[in-house]
Amino acid sequence: MRLILNSCLYAPLGERGLSTSNIHLAHRRVTPKEYVQWANANTLIVIQPETRKAIENIEKLVSIPGVDAVMIGPHDLSLSLGVVGQMKHPLMAEAYEKIIAACRKFGVAPGIHLTEFDQAKEWLAKGIRFFTFQNDIRMLMDAGKSNTTQLRQYIDQKA
Helix, strand or coil, X not given: CHHHHHHHCCCCCCCCCCCCCHHHHCCCCCCHHHHHHXXXXXXXXXXXXXXXXXXXXXXXXXXXXXXXXXXXXXXXHHHHCCXXXXXXXXXXXXXXXXXXXXXXXXXXEEEEEECCCHHHHXXXXXXXXXXXXXXXXXXXXXXXXXXXXXXXXXXXHHC
8 A cells, every 4th residue: 555655756765766957846947856845745646446356445545644625437446346337236326325435534535537517516425526538539529520510510411
């Protein structure tokens, strides 16, 4: 479990390798020591429990000091639970509840990846505090489909 923090934070809090390139420093002129202190204080650590084993150990995972948030990956989780793509299956509902309850208990923000607008209201009511929405490819496909539909309607009106 310590591997999570070691991979994300610089010494003395972790074991992450140090780079002082301009991109890491946001083009600021600071010493490496100043950067390490700033980065350790401002790094958001989000874990993504996507397996049955992770759900069984969710309290251990979210109780790690330094873990800020949990991002539920519902598709991978459904695969691990043997209910592929069944987002409302009782095993999924149980896993969601367990994650959200553990997050509440340890003051960690629970989040989830959503694909439809109407899901946001439901998840916020369940205690989700943040979510991601779709992905770039899906958004481009949706925009392309919408634009193509509008163009076809325009062409059909002119014909």
